[in-house]
Amino acid sequence: MLSAKSVFQEILADDEAFALFCSIAASGESQGGWENARIAALVPDSERELAPKITRHGADEDKHGRIFNALLKKRGLDPVPVPPETDYTMLLEKNGIGLAHEQLGRDERLTVQDIVTYLSHSRVTEQRASEQMQLLRKHFADDPDIGRAVKQISHDEDNHLAYCHEELLRFAYAGHGRAIQRTLRACALAEIRIYRDVSLAVMAHMGRILGWSRAKSAVLAAGIHAMYAYERLGGWRRMVSLKMPERRDALGGPASTAPEFA
Numbered sequence: 001m002l003s004a005k006s007v008f009q010e011i012l013a014d015d016e017a018f019a020l021f022c023s024i025a026a027s028g029e030s031q032g033g034w035e036n037a038r039i040a041a042l043v044p045d046s047e048r049e050l051a052p053k054i055t056r057h058g059a060d061e062d063k064h065g066r067i068f069n070a071l072l073k074k075r076g077l078d079p080v081p082v083p084p085e086t087d088y089t090m091l092l093e094k095n096g097i098g099l100a101h102e103q104l105g106r107d108e109r110l111t112v113q114d115i116v117t118y119l120s121h122s123r124v125t126e127q128r129a130s131e132q133m134q135l136l137r138k139h140f141a142d143d144p145d146i147g148r149a150v151k152q153i154s155h156d157e158d159n160h161l162a163y164c165h166e167e168l169l170r171f172a173y174a175g176h177g178r179a180i181q182r183t184l185r186a187c188a189l190a191e192i193r194i195y196r197d198v199s200l201a202v203m204a205h206m207g208r209i210l211g212w213s214r215a216k217s218a219v220l221a222a223g224i225h226a227m228y229a230y231e232r233l234g235g236w237r238r239m240v241s242l243k244m245p246e247r248r249d250a251l252g253g254p255a256s257t258a259p260e261f262a
Contacts, residue, residue: 002219005139010210012146015077017209023079024086024202026068031089033062038104039118047115053163053251057122060156060251067149074145085201091194097121097187116168116176120183123164124191124239130157162245169242184240192236196228 011017036058043051072079084090093101098121099114110118133154141147172180200221207217 029065056251124187126161159250162247162250188236188239192231
């Protein structure tokens with residue numbers, strides 16, 4: 001039976017496919033780590049208390065990149081080049097979602113609106129990350145090779161999502177509610193399109209590596225398009241709602257270190 005679990009089991013069992021999967025994941029996490037580190041360094045004076053949480057967010061993302069690379073090393077594999085069409089993080093940036101790398105590369109203080117934009121972008125992308133990791137955790141939490149990594153990353157992504165909810169609500173109460181909702185909507189509608197395109201690209205590469213039949217590839221592509229249709233018709237709204245999380249001050253402490261996988 002064709003399912004998310006069976007597809008990932010195929011990827012997990014094949015060295016070339018697994019190397020591509022981990023390389024794509026590690027690259028995205030590392031980019032997120034750099035972005036958060038730069039944002040933390042450029043936080044406006046009025047929001048300096050937020051800087052340690054942004055730093056923690058970036059440290060977690062860096063840790064995730066190291067975890068994916070450790071999984072490769074454990075299998076005796078090296079990272080592989082990431083095809084541009086599968087680079088979710090860079091495609092978001094190129095489409096104007098979040099803060100531009102050019103802006104983050106300058107030593108100029110960000111504005112409060114910039115921080116609202118960053119948090120709104122993070123709220124949308126962390127929703128996606130949390131859901132993806134929950135799916136992997138459901139099926140692979142007890143897997144001897146990737147189970148610990150999946151549980152660690154899933155826990156962190158849930159923390160990141162809780163942090164985004166809490167901080168955005170704080171800004172909403174301070175009078176930024178309309179800007180937040182406007183930014184969240186734009187980010188969500190762009191993200192679902194980019195996620196669809198990246199998913200199709202990743203599946204195309206996996207299909208080539210794993211020798212999938214045209215029929216199997218067509219079924220998987222149809223599933224991706226169906227998911228996009230659902231999200232475009234209203235599923236995107238789950239990415240823009242805000243509620244006070246059960247995990248309060250989720251990024252209030254130091255980042256944990258990456259577990260050893262060797």
